Amino acid sequence: MHTFTVVERDVTRAWVAACNKLDRKDNPERTGLHTVVRIADPTSDDPVFRAELDRLRTARRFEPTETIASTLFPAALAARCTGPVELAERYRRMYPVLKRYPGNRHGTYFGRLVSYPAASEAGVDQLGTVIKRLRSQAAGTRMTAAYEIDIAEAAEDTEESSSGLLVHAAGQDNGYRGFPCLSHISFQLDRNGRVHAAALYRSHYMFERAYGNYLGLGRLLAYIAHQAGLDRGNLTVMAGHARLDGPITQLRPLLTGTSRLAA
Template structure:
């Protein structure tokens, strides 16, 4: 095949944002404003996290998306985020990670029984802390935290956890809803913890925002337990797809308006205000 006849080789789309809401808004708007319904590949990088491990969000974007998800009978943002990190249990544990892990082990059978179709193969946090084999009884997060700063010069490749398991997940089934998130790594830096996640595919409409929020909450938990700030979250997605809703669906309008307002540049002060601000 000649070079001229080769199909287009797409470059990654890189989106930088100061919140999970902005990352979602910029991604959604890019798909809506370009041909097709996919971005392949997509790389997101988010910072702007608070000193107290707060996860900044735009309330208008979040509310508009949750309202649309409810209208389309999809799981809300918090429910999707919970599959990656159980924030409510962490709040109940009051900063005690042993209690968090204990609470989750107790609750997981209920989560699976509540929705056997979606959760029959497991949940992301379950794979991270109940993988089924490995040190710390398969609790990959506890292994990472127990080894962190245990001695000088610990290799950084140690701080990684997987959710994909070839033994359970290599299947010829045409459609599988789990696991799309494959891998997470944690990189302590001078600025704080940098967390990296990789998705093979991702559903932009009903999963992406919750995915970003859950990953940010997981990263904040790990940073808290390491005693360092949360500096950045990077998410690489092989194929990001806008499915289960069409671009022309009129129900999208409030979400689109909120997304555009979220990414709009802050208004510049008028010339008179600039002059007034100058010292006499």
């Protein structure tokens, strides 16, 4: 089994390191199992590098990385809202229209966070719940752990509680491929007042999705931390199955830093 752990300071360095771990002579399929990518500052990346990557993506008819990131966190919409309540309400009103776009038939990741499938017509606003719980923890309120499966409170107290956002809907998401590849996101508050996030993907396509996903997850983490009055910590992304897809010949110069991409 080919696996690896990458620890880097920003999105660009982490993505490059992960791709290079997959692009090895002893790994002809360019795949890995149970891979881990840890990013110290997931809100930072190299804009020049991203522009070059997007140039190659556009030539292959893929969406820009910014579009991928917005499915996890709509930063432009959030900037126009007063807080998470308004953000969730406005996104839920937009959601039926967003689902009409190609590729969104089953919804979007952020849609699952603010309108998780439930008995109520509006769904469950997991985003608001996580922010409230983190605020309570930071204020020293007696809190128990919150698990991502049913967003329920457990029976034992912990000094460093966690909260989670569930994406996968049991009994509804039955496809072997496609949405949602992201299963859930967990948030942990450490003793220094920093919120860390861990995201679990059943599969991760490095060229098609990973760079944009890292950006979106980092922005989501930063937003949650800010709204809870806390500092943003690290992002850890785990993939059950990772694959370096895409035009590897054109990608290698960018991964090695030897030249610009030739789209």
